Amino acid sequence: MSGAPLRPFILWAPLEPPVTPDREEARRWATEELSKPQYPDARPSWLDQMWRDFLDWLTSLEGDGTGPGNTFGVPLIIALAVILIVVAIVVVRPRLNVRRKTSAADIYGDDSRVDADGYRKRAAVAADDGDWAAAVVEQFRAIVRSAEERDVIDARAGRTADEAAEELGRVFGGAQVLLDRVAHLFDAVRYGDQAASKAEFEATRQLDSDLQAMAPDYAGQTHEGFRVPR
Incomplete structure (x- = not known):
């Protein structure tokens, strides 16, 4: 049997071009992303203003974004929408996580059964390391547990470091400034991942020692003798 050689039969189909959303579609994507519940609660005011300005700018554009004169405008709109979403995720989500972490735990965390001496031993071990x-x-x-054990302040769950410093300052008036400093340091270290120094630890330990030696003054009189860390 003769004839021209058979050529391989190749199946092929034209690839569909990628779908490029128009201006309204890009705007809808961004609106849906930033309308999620986690964003409004933590959105900074400047980000909110940026978002409103961006939507106003989209609205002010002429045409439907599909004409030949808008080939540059559509990709630009999409790029700006994507950038805005990324900024919202990067800026807002960490703040939201920190807020949730701070509100979900009190001073003692998950283990609130340790006594004051137990916490002091833990502090000493950490300092040795x-x-x-x-x-x-x-x-x-x-410091806080010792005050609770001495009935200087009531033992209660959910107390924040600032609240503890304020309550202790009412009966140890001369230590109010130091208590506020240590409370802010506690929050910065525990919730803000801030580093601490040996000097800051020594100041906190010295404050604990001074408060143990001081009788509470429920009449509101201030005490002298608290060392201010340098």
């Missing part, structure tokens, strides 16, 4: 951040956290917990 050079973990000054953990040492500061445990030493501040010892």
Whole structure:
């Protein structure tokens, strides 16, 4: 049997071009993303203003974004929408996580059964390891737990570091400034991942020692003798 050689039969189909959303579609994508519940609660005011300005700018554009004169405008709109979403995720989500973490736990965290001496031992162990951040956290917990054990303040769950400093300052008036400093340091270390120094730990431990030696003054009189860290 003769004839021309058979050529391989190749199946092929034209590839569909990628779909490029128009201006309204890009706007809808961005609106749906930023309308999620986690964003409005934590959105900074400047980001909110940026978003409103961006929507106003989209509205002010002429045409439907599909004409030949808008081949540059559509990709630009999409790029700006994507950038805005990324900024919202990068800026807002960490703040939201920190807020949730701060509100979900009190001073003692998950284990609130440790006594003051137990927290002091934990602080000493952390200090021996050079973990000054953990040492500061445990030493501040010892301060608050010691005050609860002495019935200087009531033992209650959910107390924040600032609240503890304020309550202790009412009966240890001369230590109010130091209590506020240590409370802010506690929050910065525990919730803000801030590093601590040996000097800051020593100041916190010294404050604990001074408060143990001081009788509470429920009449509101201030005490002298608290050392201000340098």
